[in-house]
Amino acid sequence: MSSTHDDLVKSLNSKQEAYVNLELPEPTNGQYLLGVFHLVPGGKFNILQAAAEVAAESSTGTNFKVNTETPFSKTMNALVYQLDLERELVWIAYPWRLFDRGGNVQNILTYIVGNILGMKEVAALKLLDVWFPPSMLEQYDGPSYTVDAMREYLNVHDRPILGTIVKPKMGLTSAEYAEVCYDFWVGGGDFVKNDEPQANQDFCPYDKMVSHVKEAMDKAVKETGKKKVHSFNVSAPDFDTMIQRCEMIINAGFEPGSFAFLIDGITAGWMAVQTLRRRYPDVFIHFHRAGHGGFTRPENPIGFSVLVLSKFARLAGASGIHTGTAGVGKMKGTPKEDIVAAHEIQYMSSEGHFFKQSWSKIPVSDKDAINLVNEDMAHHVILEDDSWRGMKKCCPIVSGGLNPVRLKPFIDVMGNVDFITTMGSGVHAHPGGTQAGARALVQSCDAYLKGMDIEEYAKEHKELAEAIEYFTKASKDAM
Template sequence: MNPKQQGYVNLKLENPANGEYLLGVFHMVPEGRLNILQTAAEVAAESSTGTNFRVNTETPFSKVMNALVYKLDLEKDLVWIAYPWRLFDRGGNIQNILTYIVGNILGIKEIKALKLLDVWFPPSMLEQYDGPSYTLDDMRKYLGVYGRPILGTIIKPKMGLTSAEYAEVCYDFWVGGGDFVKNDEPQANQDFCPYDKMVKHVKEAMDKAVKETGKKKVHSFNVSAADFDTMIGRCEMIINAGFEPGSYAFLIDGITAGWMAVQTLRRRYPGVFIHFHRAGHGAFTRPENPIGFSVLVLSKFARLAGTSGIHTGTAGVGKMKGTPEEDVVAAHGILYLRSKGHFFEQSWTKIPDMDRDIEELVSKDKAHGVILEDDSWRAVRKCCPIVSGGLNPIRLKPFIDVMGNVDFITTMGSGVHAHPGGTRVGAMSLVQACEAYLKGIDINEYAKDHKELAQAIDYFSRASKDAM
């Protein structure tokens, strides 16, 4: 290594988890003349204080801010890097962190593969960031839904319905027993579905559904927009439409709108469920992509930023690319107070991890109890996994079995609307599939007395075979 590279390597770094560093693990394959250690040093330099040459303007203090390569696994092409977290904007700025650790470095020519697989945040750093405010527990309390997934849908077709047609589908799903409806990720202010009319009609449809069913409902509105003022204007339009607090969420296309939009919503509207749609994430997260970051990394940063929920995939059960090793690890990583990632065990506590109160909270959290209600200073609150992409009533139990819990929102699209009986009957079949799971009854047995579920089983079983 040259003298510059040596300044970014310390394979004898004592206690990297001492609270001074954000830690990251990369899969890294060099391109060209550099070996893996030299390449790792170049990556550490580019992602902290350095450039491609040693500069004469370094100071003793600036060197303290160097990212450090502190561990290698040559057999698996893995590199561990410690980043002094004081490098980052102290305003709790997520985009600033990502600009460092998965910014320019993804484009340097010394690498053939560079993927951030896992990150670890020290308690001292967690204190600087927002974390979620309105959580899954708050939504459950509003809906009165406990012990099962929150049953939701994405309106389909995703585009082409008028405002009135869109609201009609919402109404049908809600009166069929569903809890949660969301705009799809491209929903905006299209000429055939004006945003203001869509909001107005959804409010009317929700009021009618609540009156008829006697149960609360939630709608997630996509507020992603071309500029700040339009985004905030959409939020205010929804609030001023007269929706009851808790009955609406703000969906933001986090990858394409950006982290500034995500954090603006979190800070402006702490009493609203902030729904992070991850459209575009596959360019970074798909396992076959050698450059980027993992689903776990994206999900962890969403929790750090304060999103209430983020899409985490269907673990291979649905139509989207994913595995339990990726999707379930990510879901657990944002849901629990303490969880094992691909390389790090992340504790989201802000006070000492072995504090007696924290141990009690971890135990209660594992038992699916509600935590951090009146002691939010102790830890970062949970972020809800949102599950969508090719699920239907017959795939609900298989996904729950893979997930290992029911603490998620499922948003089935065609899994509801493709039902031969239509959306309302499709929602009924979803509710019945959930009832069968909760009662421990095989859905085929349960379907003998529930014709809506029987129709769903017949249709989706045949549709799955035809698609193969």
């Protein structure tokens, strides 16, 4: 420990000392959830004092030492165990026995990014990465119905699942909405989703929307001979209404596998996400992250990273979560943020910003765990008949400004095709309309699979040629 660190330790008061151990033995021994924060003090405290106050507030303590603590309660103290003064980083270990033993993700977040984000002792406090020990993973649901199951249903392999978001996002009647779905599916698309504000508006009653989508899907499947999927937003004002919407979809006669439940996870809450996962383990649970930017944008000094959000979505059991377009599309994001998060939730083992996370529930040195990692990196389906060995994957869902021209550039940045892309205007703005936009998207994907330049492929594919001309010009005009 440097003299600077020694000075910082000497500055701690008796309460703060109980939440610091810069010589903590084996933080990765399975007893702790680990977190790395960027922390800038905002008051009278130095960085270690402020970190100790954060550790106290996010575990057992408050602003003063209390007389009601017990020898056992002290063992539940979160501990600051590492500092990087140059980068203003602090590492905190949380005894995971602190958390609701019912696998409650909102309870964890209440601790580690709850009250602490409002503390006046900090000017900047952002959770950049977390690490879950195998002993903790056992207590949480993780995904059940994965993108691998969706691929089996659609019979779509070795390429992205091609999807759209119906646009305009609001204002279409139930019949008009279903017509857009039909056009996309008939044009060759796989997957359609409600946009995040879709609910039970007077101009688009939810029950009629569900009924019309069912009819449109049946007609599209009959005409194309291919399965289709629709993701319905079941976010609602209360628990009962959310469940009623789920049951309405099931009772409408949709084939198992042909529908997903979308939940606005940030605004509806983690309890809604986990309720859906537990009630409907055979349905794809689609986590839309509307509102996340208030926490995750890099310029925001308070909150948590895209990586942290995505890892907790996997822990909670989301089948897929939007992870951003890594700067290729319209949303704020970089490969460092978005691709790291995408890889972390889809692979059995992956490097985060600070931790290498294994999602194995058995020792990572076990030969079966090693084989799982190797099979996973080879893009083979895993955990089908040995699900006790690890937590299943969560699928990156990619949306926000992509179009057929930008599909290959994103795949190149992503490094794989194991994702769902949901293009909105990238389909519906096509000069030929939604069906032509869907064909252009399919043709762009075909060109990628054949290793052909899209300009060359477009010479014999009219819809792709029109998309290239339109979106290239539109992108230049927008600059």
